[in-house]
Amino acid sequence: MGIKKKSSRRETKLIDMESIQGGERSLAQATASTKHSLPSMEEEVVGFEDDAKSIIQQLTGGTKELDIISIVGMPGLGKTTLARKVFNYFIDNRHFDVRAWCSISKEYSSTKVFSEILKQVVGSMNGIIDEDIPHELRKSLMRKRYLIVLDDIWEVKAWEELRLSFPHGEDGSRVVVTTRDEQVVRQLKLHSDPYFLRFLTVDESWELLQKKVFQGEICPQELLEAGLRVAKNCKGLPLVIVLIAGIISKKRQASLWFKVANELSSHALEDQSMKIIESSYDHLEDQLKACLLYMGLFPEDYNFPVYILLKLWMAENFVQNSDTDNLEEAYTNFLNDLASKSLVMVSKRRDNGEIKYCTLHDVVREFCLRKLAKEKYMQVIIPYNPDQSLGAKEPRLCMYVHDDLAKQLMEHEYSLNKIPTLAELSEVGSLEFIAHPKLCKWDLSLTNHVLLLDCIRLIRVLDLSKVYLNVGYWARAMQAVTHLRYLAIWTEKFDFRWVSHLLDLQTLRVGWRPKSLGRKISPAGLWKMQKLRHVDIKEIEFKWEENDRAIFEESSQTVLPNLKSFGKCCIYLADMTPEFWWRFPNIEQLKLHIVEPILPILQLNLGELPLQSLEVGFSEDVPHVRIGRGSCIVFPSNLKDLSIHRIVLTEKVVSNIARLQNLERLKLRRIHFKDEDIKCWDVGDYKFPALKYLNLKVVYMTEWRSSEASFPVLEKLVIRRCEKLQEIPSSFADIQTLKLIRLTGCMKSVEDSALNIKKEVEDITGCDSLQVQVDFKNMPHGRKDNDLRIFKIVVY
Numbered sequence: 001m002g003i004k005k006k007s008s009r010r011e012t013k014l015i016d017m018e019s020i021q022g023g024e025r026s027l028a029q030a031t032a033s034t035k036h037s038l039p040s041m042e043e044e045v046v047g048f049e050d051d052a053k054s055i056i057q058q059l060t061g062g063t064k065e066l067d068i069i070s071i072v073g074m075p076g077l078g079k080t081t082l083a084r085k086v087f088n089y090f091i092d093n094r095h096f097d098v099r100a101w102c103s104i105s106k107e108y109s110s111t112k113v114f115s116e117i118l119k120q121v122v123g124s125m126n127g128i129i130d131e132d133i134p135h136e137l138r139k140s141l142m143r144k145r146y147l148i149v150l151d152d153i154w155e156v157k158a159w160e161e162l163r164l165s166f167p168h169g170e171d172g173s174r175v176v177v178t179t180r181d182e183q184v185v186r187q188l189k190l191h192s193d194p195y196f197l198r199f200l201t202v203d204e205s206w207e208l209l210q211k212k213v214f215q216g217e218i219c220p221q222e223l224l225e226a227g228l229r230v231a232k233n234c235k236g237l238p239l240v241i242v243l244i245a246g247i248i249s250k251k252r253q254a255s256l257w258f259k260v261a262n263e264l265s266s267h268a269l270e271d272q273s274m275k276i277i278e279s280s281y282d283h284l285e286d287q288l289k290a291c292l293l294y295m296g297l298f299p300e301d302y303n304f305p306v307y308i309l310l311k312l313w314m315a316e317n318f319v320q321n322s323d324t325d326n327l328e329e330a331y332t333n334f335l336n337d338l339a340s341k342s343l344v345m346v347s348k349r350r351d352n353g354e355i356k357y358c359t360l361h362d363v364v365r366e367f368c369l370r371k372l373a374k375e376k377y378m379q380v381i382i383p384y385n386p387d388q389s390l391g392a393k394e395p396r397l398c399m400y401v402h403d404d405l406a407k408q409l410m411e412h413e414y415s416l417n418k419i420p421t422l423a424e425l426s427e428v429g430s431l432e433f434i435a436h437p438k439l440c441k442w443d444l445s446l447t448n449h450v451l452l453l454d455c456i457r458l459i460r461v462l463d464l465s466k467v468y469l470n471v472g473y474w475a476r477a478m479q480a481v482t483h484l485r486y487l488a489i490w491t492e493k494f495d496f497r498w499v500s501h502l503l504d505l506q507t508l509r510v511g512w513r514p515k516s517l518g519r520k521i522s523p524a525g526l527w528k529m530q531k532l533r534h535v536d537i538k539e540i541e542f543k544w545e546e547n548d549r550a551i552f553e554e555s556s557q558t559v560l561p562n563l564k565s566f567g568k569c570c571i572y573l574a575d576m577t578p579e580f581w582w583r584f585p586n587i588e589q590l591k592l593h594i595v596e597p598i599l600p601i602l603q604l605n606l607g608e609l610p611l612q613s614l615e616v617g618f619s620e621d622v623p624h625v626r627i628g629r630g631s632c633i634v635f636p637s638n639l640k641d642l643s644i645h646r647i648v649l650t651e652k653v654v655s656n657i658a659r660l661q662n663l664e665r666l667k668l669r670r671i672h673f674k675d676e677d678i679k680c681w682d683v684g685d686y687k688f689p690a691l692k693y694l695n696l697k698v699v700y701m702t703e704w705r706s707s708e709a710s711f712p713v714l715e716k717l718v719i720r721r722c723e724k725l726q727e728i729p730s731s732f733a734d735i736q737t738l739k740l741i742r743l744t745g746c747m748k749s750v751e752d753s754a755l756n757i758k759k760e761v762e763d764i765t766g767c768d769s770l771q772v773q774v775d776f777k778n779m780p781h782g783r784k785d786n787d788l789r790i791f792k793i794v795v796y
Contacts, residue, residue, distance in 0.1 A: 048082045055086050055176070055195060059147065060095050063191050064170040070185035071178045073197035075363045076239030079178040080151055082197060086176065087149050096174075098146040105300040105362075106154045110161045117148060137165040141173075149176045152301070152362065156187045199236025206231035208238060212245030212342070226257035233264035239342075239363060240264075243280045246341030277367040280343055290318040290381055291334055292343055295360055296368020297400060298437045303347050303357045306335065311507045311534060315461045315486035316434055318381065327533070328564065351693050351716065352664065376421055377402050379434070401436035401456060414451040435461035435486075454480040460504075461486040465511055478502070485531075494537075500525030506562075509536040527558040527583075534565045541570035541595070559583050567591025567615065581609060589613040607634040617645030617669070635660060640690075643667040648674050649681060649699075658686040667695040679703065679724065683710045692737075696722055708734035721745040727753035733760040744775040 058069050073079045090096055100120035102113055114133040119125055121140045128136055148166065153159065159177070166175060179185055185194040200208065209231045210219055219227055230248065234240045244264070248257055263279070281289060291313050295304065310331045313319075319330050335355060338344040343364055347357035360368070372379075377400040399405070405419070412418035416431065433456045453459070457480045465488040475498050478484075484502050488509040499505065508529075520543035526532075563584050568591040590611055594604065606614070616633060635642070639660050647653065649671050657666065666688070673679045680703040687709055694711065697720040706729040715737050719725070726749050732738060738761070741754045754772045761770045 048078065048085055051082055051195070051197065052085050052089065055082070056089060058192050058195075059086070059174045059176070060172075064172050065191065066166065066168045066173050066175070067191045068175045068177055068188050069192055070188055070194040071176065071197055072182055072185050072194050073180065074237075075180055075366075076237045076361070077197050077199065078238045079180070079197055081238065083149050083151060083176055083178050087147070090147060095145070096147040097144040098141065099148075100146070101149045101151065103151045103301040104153045104158050106152075107300065108158060110158075113158075113162065114165065121146075134165045138167060141165070142167050143169065143171070144173070145171045146173045147176070148174075149178075151178050153177050153179045153184060153188075154181065156184055159188055200238060200241070201236070202228070202232050205234050205236060205241055208241050209234070209245055212242050213249045220252070223252060223254055223257060226254040226261065229261040230257055230264065233261045235264075239361060242342035243277060246343065247280055247283055249340075274363070274367055274370075277343070277364055280341055281367070281371070284341075284343075287318050288334055288337060290316070290379065291331075292338060292364075293368050293372060293379065293400075294318075294434065295344070296365050296372065297402070298360075300362060300365060301359065303359050305357060306355050309358070310335065311486060312435075312461055314533075315484075315506055316381075317460065317485070372400060372402070377405070396432055398432045398434050400434045401459065403436075406436075406452070409452060409455055414455045416455060431458065433459040435459055435463070437463070453477050457481055458483050460484060463488040465490050465509065494540075495521055495525065496523060496529075497525035500528040502529060504531055505529050506531055507534045507536070508532065509534075510538070510540075512538050527560065530560065531562055532560055533562050535563070536565070536567070538568060540568075559585065561585060563587050565589035565613075568593055570595050581606065584609065586610060591615040593617050593619070595619045604632055605634040606636050609636050611636040611639055613641040614639055615643040615645075617643075618647065637661075639663055641665040643669070644671070645669040646671075648672045650674055654681075654683060654686055658683075658688055662690055663688065664690050665693040665695075666691055667697070668699055669697045671696075671699040671701075673701060680705065683707075686710060687712070689713070692716070694718070696720070698722065699725070701725055704729055706731050711735055713737050716740045716742070718742045719744070719746055719750065722750075723747065725750055728757060730757065730760075733757045733764070738770055740771050740773070742773040742775070746774075 055069060055071070058067075071079045071083055084101075087099065087101055090099055098121050100117045102116045104113065111130050111133065114137055115125060115130075118128070118133055118137045118140065121137065125133075146166075150159070150162070166173070177185065177188060182194070182196075206228055209227060213219075213227075230244060231241070234244060244260065248260055281292070284292065294313065294316065295309075298304070310328060313331050313334070314327055319327070319334070332354075335344065335358065339346055339355065339358065343360075344358050345361060346355050347359050348355075350356045379398050379400070380395050381398050399422075408419045408421075409416075416422050422431070453462070459481055460483055462481060462484055463486070467490065478487075478499060479501075482501065483504055485504050486507045487499065487502065487505060488507075488511075490511040492512070494510050494512075499508065520541045523542050526535075560583060564587060566584065566587060566589070570593045587609055588611060590606075590609070590613070592604075592615070594616065604616075614635070633656070635656055637660065640662050642657065642660070642663055642665070644667070646669070649668070657663070673681070679701045681699070681701045682705040684705050684707040688711055690713065691711055692713055692715045694714060694716070695718040697718075699722045701722065702724045703726060708731045710731070712735070714732075714735050716739060717728070717732070719728070719742070721744065723745065725746060728741070728750060730753070732741075733756075741757070743751055743754060751772075751774050754774075758770045758772050762768060
C-alpha cells in the first residue's frame, strides 16, 4: 500500500543521484560510515497513507521559508517507516532539487553527519577536507530547494550543530526530523506543529499481521477469531505486530494464538515492545540467541555487511557443525531465521534475493544491551550440532569484551584475577571471550594492545582494520592470540609467515596503507593454516623465495581443503600451473590480477575448479598483447558470476562465455575489439540462457547486435561510460523479464534507444514494467544537453 501516482508513458522523474532506491552507490557508501544509511528497509508499510499525505502537504505547501517537520512517537510506532515512505515519494515527484537522508542516533559524529549529507548532495567527497565540509554543504544547498531527513534525533544539540549549514532561503526547503522526545521537537519548531504519530487501528493491525504471517495467502477460517484477538492486543504498535508474527507464523494453532493474545493483553503499553522482544528472544534456539546478542554490541543504526557478519559469527563458533563444508550455509540460514522473525531488518538484497546488508531496530538493540548487562556480559555458548549422534562439544562460558571490561583491565594492570566481577570464577585464566566490535577504536594512548591481547588471549576475533600499527607491534601482539579464527589488519607490510602459527584461522583480511611498498609476498606460510576459508587481501603478488617453489611443488601437504574465497592476488601466468590450482579443491570465489609477460601468452586453466564466482583482470593495456588475453582463460563450467577486465572480445571469448550454462551475472570492463575499425559486438548467434545481470563499463564498441533469444531471462542491464556506443539493440524490448536499464555517461542516442524499448514494452504488455535510469554525471566528451542535470539521475 502507499501513495500512488498515475504515470504517463514518458513521464520524467528527477531525483538525487545517490538517493535512488537500490542504486549502486547509495548503501555501499553509507555503510562506510556505519551510522548513516539511505532509506531502503524492506518491510511492510501499512496504515500510513493518511499520515504520509498530511506530511507531504506540509512539505510542499505552507511557508516559503525553511521549515522543520517533526514526526514524534514512541519506539516501535513507525516514525522511521513513515519518514522513509515520504522520502521515497519524492522519487516520483520533482518538487525538491536535492534530497538527503541521514540517521543521527544518540551517539553521533557531526563530521560524519555533514559528510554523509554532502555525499548525497554533490555525489563525491574527493578533495574536501573535514574542516571544509560544513561550508561546502551550505554552499551546495544555496539557492536550492532541499529536503533533508534527520532520523532519530535525541537532543536539540544535534540540530544546533547542523543548522548553520542549512541555508534559510525562501525557496520552500524542508527538514524532516524523527524523534521519540516531545521536548526536543518543541524546541526545534520553526513554523509547523509537530506531527504526533498515531497507533494503528485494529483493522490496520490485522492487515499488517496477515501480511507478515501468511505472505499473501488467505487466513484460514479457524484462525480468524484468534488472529483478530492477537491484532487487537498488539495495541497498534507496528514493531510488536511484526515480532508477534514471527512467533506465531510457524505455529498455526488457534489455542496457541489465543494464549499469545492473552499474554499480550497483560503487558502495559510502555513495556510492550521490550516484553514482546523478550518473548521473541525466548522462542529462539540457543545459537540464534547468541547471534542476535552479538549484533547488539555494534553501534546504533549499524548496517551489517552480511558477508562480514557471517564470518564473525562463524569465528565465534556459535554453531558447532560437523559438516564444515556447509558452515556458510548454516549461518546464512540463521540470519534468514532472524530476519523472518523481524528481529533483524533487511537493508538491501542482492539481485538473487540474498540479504546483502541488515540492521537492528533501535528497540531490539536496546533489548540486547539490557540482556547483556543483566547477565554481566557472561554467556554460556551451547554449540549447535544438527546431528547430535556425532557428539556435540561441551558448553563454554564466554564473556563479551565490553567498554567497562577494557577500563577495568587498564585500572588493574591487565590482570583478570583482580577484576571484582571475575574474581569469583575458579578458572578465570581459561575464560573465553567474544570480541567487542569497537576493539579497534579504543584510544591507543590509553590502551596497550599487546598487554590487552595477552590478557584476553582466548579471543577468537580481532579486527584492527581501522588502526594502523607498525609491523613489529602487531606481529608481537599476534603471538599471544593463538586461538584467532578471524583476523583483520591494516598494515604497510605483510607476510604469511607472521600469522602461520594461527592454525585455527578461518578468515584473514589484510588492508594496505595507500602507496605502500613491499606487497610481494611469499606464500610459504599460507599452507600451514589448514582451516582457512576466506582470504581477502586488497592486492598481493606472490614472490617465491629460495627453495620455496620447489618445496611447494614437491609436497602433497600444501593443500587448503577448506578455502572458499581468495583474492585479490597478482599472479604471473607462468606460476599458475596445474600443480598450483589443485591446492584449492573446494574454492568457490577467486579474484585474480594477471601480470603477464610481453610474450608468449600462456593458458590460465581454471576449468577443474569448483568456482562459482570469478573476477579476472590483466595489467595495464599493452596493445600487441591484448588479443590473446581472453582466449587464454579456460572458465569453470559452473560459474554463476564472472567479471573480466582488459581483454579483447573475440568470437572465441564470447563463445566460451556463452557455454557457461549457469552464468547469472556478467561484468565486462575496459573491453577492446580485435578490429579497431569495426568495434561491433555481435551476439546474435549466441545465447546466454541464465544471465540475469549484465554490466558493461568502458566497452570500446560503436555497435551492438543481439537477437531476441540472446538474453532470454535478463533482468538488469547497466551500461557505464561506453561513450562510442550508438544504441541498445531493439531486440531488448522482447525480453519479458527485463526490469531495469541503467545508463551512465552514454550518448543521447543510447538514452533514446532505451526509452524506445521502454515504450515498446508498454505497448506490448500494457503496463509500466521497465524502468530506465539515466545518470548524467559522466557525459561523453562533446555531448551537450540543454538542461544542466549533472549529478542527477533521470528516471523514466
